[in-house]
Amino acid sequence: MKNYIRALFIIIPLLFNSNLFSQDTSYISIAPQDIQRMLIPGKPPIFSLQISAFYNNGLMDLAADDNTSFNKGDFINGRNFGTRHGYGFSLTGKLALHKEGNIRLIVSGIYNRLQSNFVISSSPQGKVGYNIFSGGVGLEDNFTPDRPFKPYISFEIMPSVIGGSAVLSTDSSDFNLTILSSFRIGLEADFGFEYALNNNVGFNMGIKLTHANLFLKDSKASSNINQTYLNDLLVTPKIPYAGWKQFFFGSIYTGINIYFGMKNRK
Secondary structure, three states, X not given: OHHHHHHHHHHHHHHOXXXXXXXXXXXXXXXXXXXXXXXXXXXXXXXXXXXXXXXXXXXXXXXXXXXXXXXXXXXXXXXXXXXXXXXXXXXXXXXXXOOOOOEEEEEEEEEEEEEOOOOOOOEOOEEEEEEEEEEEEEEEEEOOOOOOEEEEEEEEEEEEEEEEEEEEOOOXXXXXXXXXXXXXXXXXXEEEEXXXXXXXXXXXXXXXXXXXXXXXXXXXXXXXXXXXXXXXXOOOOOOOOOOOOOOEEEEEEEEEEEEEOOEOOO
């Protein structure tokens, strides 16, 4: 009991000591200039030009077979597109629609390549590759357009022309197949950021999801045995290479931005 009383005599004076609750501000200092620059608003760009390079990874029916390699039977039966990995490039113009600059009209020109023997080894059953030439128009919401660090999200309507070629291995000789160019309309979602190195130039990084054949799917037989259309619609009676297939892939990207009319405060 005496020990408890002795402890109270020690604690009570400390509770009434104002220094116990006072804040020590001796550690506070001014943030480095680079950090201050990121926080101080400036003038957002009126227009910017974004140039990016992609690494593509096929999803859903662009994921080849279960082992991600080309399977001739699956490809002929229309189970999938027979490929998975690839690359691409884009050129995007971004126009601010008001003074604050966060809502931007975006217009893009895009090229993507997907092929079964990109990154992974060639399959003994053959190979296939696709070229996708796309345009895009949409809107971007840039959360901090008046600061150097500019995270954004955007959506685009994307008309595309998709074509390519395949080589199917046989016991005697390889069978060459041309995939005729087909027109499709899709959607694209983009999540990324820009960082302005100065008032004229910056860089970008992000991820992109592309569904290139969301609309206008079609399948039809070709009169030439060495040719086929994209054939992404399931039809009856069944024809070679035809099936309900989604040309859907994800991308990671990086590149540079060129700014017009931007002014960051220093």
